[in-house]
Amino acid sequence: xxxxxxxxxxxxxxxxxxxxxxxxxxxETIPAWAALQRAQSGAxxxxxxxxxxxxxxxxxxxxxxARGWIQGTxxxxxxxxxxxxxxxxxxxxxxxxxxxxxxLAFLRVGGELPRLSWGEAPVFAPARxxxxxxxxxxxxxxxxxxxxxxxxxxxRTVQLxxxxxxxxxxxxxxxxxxxxxxxxxxxxxxxxxxxxxxxxALAAELGADAVHLGQEDLMALxxxxxxxxxxxxxALGISSxxxxxxxxxxxxxxxxxxxxxxxxxxxxxxxxxxxxxxxLGWWCRHAGAPVVAIGGILAPEQARQAARxxxxxxxxxxxxxxDPAQVLPAYEQALAQGRGAPVAAPAWPHPTxxxx
Numbered sequence: 001x002x003x004x005x006x007x008x009x010x011x012x013x014x015x016x017x018x019x020x021x022x023x024x025x026x027x028e029t030i031p032a033w034a035a036l037q038r039a040q041s042g043a044x045x046x047x048x049x050x051x052x053x054x055x056x057x058x059x060x061x062x063x064x065x066a067r068g069w070i071q072g073t074x075x076x077x078x079x080x081x082x083x084x085x086x087x088x089x090x091x092x093x094x095x096x097x098x099x100x101x102x103x104l105a106f107l108r109v110g111g112e113l114p115r116l117s118w119g120e121a122p123v124f125a126p127a128r129x130x131x132x133x134x135x136x137x138x139x140x141x142x143x144x145x146x147x148x149x150x151x152x153x154x155x156r157t158v159q160l161x162x163x164x165x166x167x168x169x170x171x172x173x174x175x176x177x178x179x180x181x182x183x184x185x186x187x188x189x190x191x192x193x194x195x196x197x198x199x200x201a202l203a204a205e206l207g208a209d210a211v212h213l214g215q216e217d218l219m220a221l222x223x224x225x226x227x228x229x230x231x232x233x234x235a236l237g238i239s240s241x242x243x244x245x246x247x248x249x250x251x252x253x254x255x256x257x258x259x260x261x262x263x264x265x266x267x268x269x270x271x272x273x274x275x276x277x278x279x280l281g282w283w284c285r286h287a288g289a290p291v292v293a294i295g296g297i298l299a300p301e302q303a304r305q306a307a308r309x310x311x312x313x314x315x316x317x318x319x320x321x322x323d324p325a326q327v328l329p330a331y332e333q334a335l336a337q338g339r340g341a342p343v344a345a346p347a348w349p350h351p352t353x354x355x356x
Contacts, residue, residue: 015042016046017044018047019037020047021047027053030047031067034047044098044099046088046102048081048084063099065353066116068116070103070114076109085105094348097242097244103243113250114250124251134290135157135313136155136313137303138155138157138292140315142162147160150320154328155324158187158193158195159195159315160180160196162176162198176199176202177206184207195237197211204234210237211234211237212239213236213238214238215239215249218238230252236255239260240260241352241353242352246259246287249287250288256312260293261296262274262275262279262295263298272352273352275352277308280309282345285345292315293306298318300331301334303316303338304337305338307339
């Protein structure tokens with residue numbers, strides 16, 4: 001499992017190893033072999049051109065922030081290692097952490113952002129056919145009454161985000177079940193999609209259509225838990241804050257990928273540098289899934305700018321206010337205006353995690 005995000009900037013990973021696995025080394029032993037290479041060198045390690053049993057080729061990444069199998073286009077398997085190393089060093093010099101630098105380098109050589117597995121098993125969900133229905137304004141709340149108000153005001157994408165207390169008791173579990181069931185029913189009654197945050201097993205049991213999970217929660221599920229989640233058939237939204245998290249989200253073929261925080265936010269305490277509109281546009285270009293903008297959206301003008309960058313959905317949390325019906329028309333107008341004046345995405349993102 002990747003190291004937890006530190007409170008201080010992580011060490012700058014200025015060295016890179018691109019070893020080819022020794023002949024005859026089984027695929028399942030490569031992660032341990034790479035970990036030994038990294039422990040001995042202190043470098044970012046990317047084991048290239050590991051052959052799978054079905055004739056495919058994968059690459060194994062081992063860095064401070066992320067470990068996993070890299071899956072990409074055929075061009076990534078026939079790349080020039082010297083060129084790949086140069087692209088990695090270029091990204092490191094621009095301030096990207098090691099995991100992001102390697103994945104951006106593969107984008108440069110392969111023409112498509114790769115997918116990154118969540119664990120040591122090379123598990124990648126089948127590609128998803130994305131619905132033409134846009135997410136549009138996306139109301140997120142921990143209050144069932146506020147959710148109903150948003151639905152009554154015309155919002156058709158909502159999220160019920162009820163966080164688990166440190167010591168949940170039977171009464172809390174019962175209230176959670178009741179709230180989720182009510183939110184799902186109220187949303188379905190008006191044809192809205194309700195994403196349940198975190199409580200995916202209960203949500204599936206209650207017949208929810210969709211859930212949203214953060215990267216740490218998904219990592220904690222393990223391979224078996226993630227497979228169970230995908231097998232449940234619920235649509236999945238995933239948070240992302242960095243290139244490596246974006247690539248990891250892509251491995252699960254989600255309904256959407258959230259890009260955040262676009263602007264500084266006080267809703268959550270996070271170490272990330274704000275994505276800004278440039279990264280949001282880059283996410284929209286490379287995610288391969290609808291992207292929702294989240295974080296610090298407090299005015300219709302911000303919604304307009306996020307829509308111009310290509311966001312499929314605009315998340316409103318504090319912006320809902322006490323009376324969503326009063327504020328939402330201005331956001332609807334801003335969303336339409338922004339989509340009518342799109343802007344081109346930048347060729348390169350900026351780093352979102354400071355390095356020492």
